[in-house]
Amino acid sequence: MSFDFDTVPQRLGTDSQKWQKYAGKDILPLWVADMDFRSSPAILDALHARVEHGIFGYARPTRSTVDAVVNALASRYGWTIDPAWIVWLPGLVCGLNVTAQAFAQAGEEVLCLTPVYPPFMTAPKNSGRLSVTVPFILNEAGRRWEIDWDALEQAVTPRTKLFFLCNPHNPLARVFRRDELTRLAAFCARHDLVLCSDEIHCDLILDATLPHIPTAALSPEVAARTVTLMAPSKTYNVPGLGTSFAVIPDAGLRARFVRATAGIVAEVTTLGFAACEAAYRDSEPWRQDLLAYLRGNRDFLLDFIARELPGIRVEAPVEATYLVWLNVRDLGLADPVAHFENHGVGLSDGAFFGSPRGHHVRINIGCPRATLAEALRRMKTALAAR
Numbered sequence: 001m002s003f004d005f006d007t008v009p010q011r012l013g014t015d016s017q018k019w020q021k022y023a024g025k026d027i028l029p030l031w032v033a034d035m036d037f038r039s040s041p042a043i044l045d046a047l048h049a050r051v052e053h054g055i056f057g058y059a060r061p062t063r064s065t066v067d068a069v070v071n072a073l074a075s076r077y078g079w080t081i082d083p084a085w086i087v088w089l090p091g092l093v094c095g096l097n098v099t100a101q102a103f104a105q106a107g108e109e110v111l112c113l114t115p116v117y118p119p120f121m122t123a124p125k126n127s128g129r130l131s132v133t134v135p136f137i138l139n140e141a142g143r144r145w146e147i148d149w150d151a152l153e154q155a156v157t158p159r160t161k162l163f164f165l166c167n168p169h170n171p172l173a174r175v176f177r178r179d180e181l182t183r184l185a186a187f188c189a190r191h192d193l194v195l196c197s198d199e200i201h202c203d204l205i206l207d208a209t210l211p212h213i214p215t216a217a218l219s220p221e222v223a224a225r226t227v228t229l230m231a232p233s234k235t236y237n238v239p240g241l242g243t244s245f246a247v248i249p250d251a252g253l254r255a256r257f258v259r260a261t262a263g264i265v266a267e268v269t270t271l272g273f274a275a276c277e278a279a280y281r282d283s284e285p286w287r288q289d290l291l292a293y294l295r296g297n298r299d300f301l302l303d304f305i306a307r308e309l310p311g312i313r314v315e316a317p318v319e320a321t322y323l324v325w326l327n328v329r330d331l332g333l334a335d336p337v338a339h340f341e342n343h344g345v346g347l348s349d350g351a352f353f354g355s356p357r358g359h360h361v362r363i364n365i366g367c368p369r370a371t372l373a374e375a376l377r378r379m380k381t382a383l384a385a386r
Helices: 041-053 063-077 092-103 119-126 149-155 178-190 251-261 270-282 284-308 336-341 369-384
Strands: 086-089 109-114 130-135 137-139 144-146 160-166 194-198 226-230 244-247 323-327 360-364
Touching: 041 270, 063 270, 086 092, 086 251, 092 119, 092 160, 092 194, 092 226, 092 244, 092 251, 109 119, 109 149, 119 130, 119 160, 130 149, 149 178, 160 178, 178 194, 284 323, 284 369, 336 360, 336 369
Parallel strands: 109 130, 109 160, 160 194, 194 226
Antiparallel strands: 086 244, 137 144, 226 244, 323 360
């Protein structure tokens, strides 16, 4: 079976945040992590069937929905979870905020590595917690972003209570290896930190030689201090349906997490549960074709940059996600995002992720190849116009 990722519906003029940002302007939006692909046919069929039912009361997941999640984690990652460990959420960003409130008090610290998805840094601040960041270091010889272990140790204080991990990483598009995860888990144990592992991109591994390893699957001891956040939203392009979940094996941690949701976290909707079940149970052929298409887009991008975009570099292999971190420092632009927008391409500013202003931008390659090709052509024009 094959699926069409080249022909997509028009999103301009719809409720799409991605496309509304540049309404009325000839700018291709390659910024937010939202693909321009239709969801899998299995998801669309499930949603049609649920709408045809016609009643949309308050929802709880059915046994088949829970089984779809449990079975997917077991078959893909060898991770056997108890259904009781799952806490349903209306979004992963919501999960980051709840985690910060559940496991740190006002004035206490949440540690993370940068650059990183901006809510990792803002979620603690939203409730009076402190965000402490440690920059990755680039091993240029090995072409890999690595953890600065010495700096990480030095960043811990008696007020540090929680560590946020992003794996696979957004925006660095890398997959953490078992030895790194084991060392991170030991670091958290040594300092008695709760480890929150955002694994929303786990089903988007582009390097087929690299397995995704759920942090909590390392050992029962690691699981006992880990909150894992997952969702079908990025992989199956259903973020607008607001369905995510936390997997929390330890009953004590789970109770604290659930208490922090009380009265402020909305329930998942009927359509969200329907899409989630169809994603994990019935959409594997579509996911495999998506991965093949994204690998093609990645290779097209890397080849074009190497041949046509001097001054732009991809510093390390793109191992996962559909988000690519571009070093634009050598261009000498005070505001790279504004410069590329002026030439018809909308990118994400690396400064939002914790990179020095003017050093990096992030590009979303989850789009038809023709769109990516046109965006890169415009970027070439933008370089010539400096």
